[in-house]
Amino acid sequence: MKKLRVGIIGAGMAFEKLHYPAYQELSDKYQIAALCDADRFKADAWAGRLGLGPQDVYTDFREIARRQDLDLFDIMVPIEKNYEVTDTVAAIARKPIICEKPLAPNLRQARAHAELPRKYGIPVMIAENYRYNEEVDMIRDLVRTKKVGDILYFIQNRVVNFPEDMLKNKFPAREWRQYPEFEGGALLDTGVHDLAALRHIFGAVDRIQAFGREQSQDFAPYSVVAVNILFKSGVIGTFSFYSAGKEMQRPLIGLRIFGSGGMIYLEERDCGYINIAHNDGKHELLRYKPQRGYYNELLNFYNAAMGKEPISVTPEMEYGDAKMVFDILKSVDEEKIVEVDRGYDYIPVYRAGRGTERHPDPYLM
């Protein structure tokens, strides 16, 4: 089996905890052949662990991008650099790229990122793992097959204790998250996952209206936002994102979807089962393996490189997820209802022009 030679750019927490274990699981398909991190000490430590020689270790991402013998690059840098680094690597290397979510720190760069596959003629995948997680796909199928009848509305509540997690060996410990140079802080960093999942399940969004509670801490402009959402399908729902505290009550509110024939309930991402409660009193439990997104996304990328399937999550698609975050901020700020997506269906560049689309770039408003 052909192994793809990967160049890693940014070897921090996301690489260590998420991508590296997935690469290990897919070691028959990928070989990490070179690595770059701005921190020389970190880069050298990884080189030792991966068995790379000094010639394969970089601190300047432009240099690793010049390597002719790499098949693709995996970019995991702080959010404020996601677009700029991806654009520069694409311009130099003209090779396929995986870039972590969210694709950019603001709307202008998100729009530019969505143009990169066309600009450079290369495949780009945004590693939005929630769109690759088993439970999200399963709920999407339950909704599509009308397992609980016609869907009327949902409630999604997400609580993250950023101030407490900041003091642990967790993602909020990173200073760039505590003093974000990207719009929305924790809402863009973490909330974007939930919005991506909701959009994966229910499709394009027509309009939103949001309120926020301002806070003085830097990691997010609002301690909580409460958002009313109208999907193009007619489904309505509420999404609340509280990044500065705790939800002590069990079971958690989680994601509760109400249909004409019953309910679908996911308590939290990692709980391992989806509850289906039918109106006639029957109950089903569907098991899933939590956190398979990282494995599934790398597998999708490999299969795409082998010409077996398309990339599922491209920047054009992820643009819609990030735009929704910026729309929420706009709605809070301007006290307005904000339109989100232009079209119904997401159509990636590789399918544009085949004649089936209602609009070639529905998310590019």
Ligand SMILES: NC(=O)C1=CN([C@@H]2O[C@H](COP(=O)(O)OP(=O)(O)OC[C@H]3O[C@@H](n4cnc5c(N)ncnc54)[C@H](OP(=O)(O)O)[C@@H]3O)[C@@H](O)[C@H]2O)C=CC1
């Ligand atoms: N999908 C998911 O579940 C997750 C996704 N992420 C995403 O992954 C990305 C990285 O997050 P995370 O790993 O937690 O952050 P970290 O700060 O732990 O890691 C980022 C690394 O990139 C390095 N870096 C910064 N600038 C450059 C550059 N120009 N060239 C090369 N290396 C550079 C940093 O070095 P230095 O420290 O010296 O600046 C650091 O080692 C973010 O975009 C984030 O949104 C993160 C966690 C989970």
Ligand SMILES: O=C1CO[C@H](CO)[C@@H](O)[C@@H]1O
């Ligand atoms: O999933 C995630 C967990 O939270 C982190 C922030 O604290 C995010 O960066 C990340 O994408």
